[in-house]
Amino acid sequence: MRISTAQMFNQSINSVLDRQTSTSKILDQLSSGKRVNTAGDDPVAAIGIDNLNQQNALVDQFMKNIDYANNRLSLTESKLGSAETLTGSVREQVLRAINGGLSDSERQMIADELRGTLEELLAVANTKDESGNFMFAGYETGKQPFAFDASGNVVYSGDSGARDAIVGSGVTVATNIPGDKAFMNAPSGLGDFSANYLSTQVGDFNVQSASIADPLTYVEDTYTFTMVGTNLEVRDSSAALVTTVPAFDATNPVSFNGIEVKLQGQPAAGDSFSITPQSEVSIFDTINQAISLVEDSSKVDTPQGMSELAQILNNLDSGVNQISIARGQAGNSLKSVESYSATHTEEKLVNSSALSLLEDLDYASAITELEKQQLALNAVSSVFSQVGSTTLFDYI
Structure with a gap:
């Protein structure tokens, strides 16, 4: 088989260029500290690196x-x-x-x-x-x-x-x-209502709780409670009689229209108070009510004042x-x-460790490979210089 001078020249050039490319690649890795700088360096590792970076x-x-x-x-x-x-x-x-x-x-x-x-x-x-x-x-x-x-x-x-x-x-x-x-x-501290007491109150009592016991039968309204003798009458906002509790005993709750009211203490004959629907209260309103109570000297040590105090507390x-x-x-x-x-x-620590395994460079191996590539490049370059200058006329 005949080998032309041009063919031999091209093969030598390609060998030199390949070695130069390999050497340049290792130099890039050494300068960046990364084994994978482009997807072409390691396509599989590049996909993993991209996922970990994301x-x-x-x-x-x-x-x-x-x-x-x-x-x-x-x-x-x-x-x-x-x-x-x-x-x-x-x-x-x-x-x-x-x-x-x-x-x-x-x-x-x-x-x-x-x-x-x-x-x-x-x-x-x-x-x-x-x-x-x-x-x-x-x-x-x-x-x-x-x-x-x-x-x-x-x-x-x-x-x-x-x-x-x-x-x-x-x-x-x-x-x-x-x-x-x-x-x-x-x-609300009472449940679903607030209580309103009168200055004419004589008995030592207050509403302990007033809540909706049965939502299905509940009738929303303002209700007034009045002690008539020993009986307790409950009337709605139109003054219509709702219920009467004969011989009222404060130890037993009062139930009507889906509502249950418990009193603490015993009202006296003629005492009256009312409850109004109010399931939520503001701490600011409560403090304002406390200020009004403290400033009203006429309520100090009175049954009404003590009842209002209980609700405020x-x-x-x-x-x-x-x-x-x-x-x-x-x-x-x-x-x-x-x-x-x-x-x-x-999680980031684990990802960073995995990322280091995929892309970080082993400097010892890279330097050894660089030396090998440089040695090969020098050898190829030497051979090319000798082959490139050889002609048949040198032997004639």
Whole structure:
């Protein structure tokens, strides 16, 4: 077989170029520290590397969301803790004020303290985060959620929205507690109604509970209870007689129209009170009622004042419990977020280890291979220089 000079020249050129390519590839790997720089280096490993990088990018986004949620929930839990302390102190202040031995000026000082506590609580409820958004406004983060109206009552302008953060695949965690859920909609201390007492009250009694016992037969209305002799009459808002309990005994509940009412103590003949449907109370309204009671010296040590006090204390306890529950929910969410953070940290560690196995370069092997390729390149180049200069005329 005859080999032409051109063929031999081309083969030598290709050998030199192949060796140069192999050497250049190893140099690229050494400079980057990666065994796989392009899909062509290892197609199978490149697919795995791409998948792992995508997973790590998703985990990074989850971690950012978790940081956001953690900051909001930590601040929420802290503020609700402050609110819990403030509302808890109101009970002590009210009990201290309803003391017959205090003068009007001393009671007024306590009322002023209660008013200051109310304003502090309002400031907590209107807390802003570092971005200037109201924390307890639901979705209405740009609007102040709580404010006094013309009557001096606190009204809520936010909504019940919970802002979620995605902290895992298909997993969301609420990053806020809506203001109505924390401060406005506490269960009534009596059940489903509020009681209204008269200044003419003589007997030492108060409504212990008033709830809807049978929703199917329940008739919504305002009902008035009056002791007529030893009998208890119940009338509706139109003054129509609903029921009469002969020889009324306060140890037995009164049942009518799907409602059950329990009294503590015994009304005297002629005593009257009413109940109005109210299943939820606001901690702000309860504190306002406490202030009004403390400032009204005519009610101190009276049966009416003691009955109103019992209802206020029940509603205060319910309001404190509502804030405690909201704080517990924030704490549980915070605990859940921290758990997902630990899970993602571990996941990224596993992914990074797998990624290192697929793409990281073994420097010792790479340097050995570089030396081999350089030796081969030098040999090929030497042969090519000799073959390239050989002609038949050298032997003639």
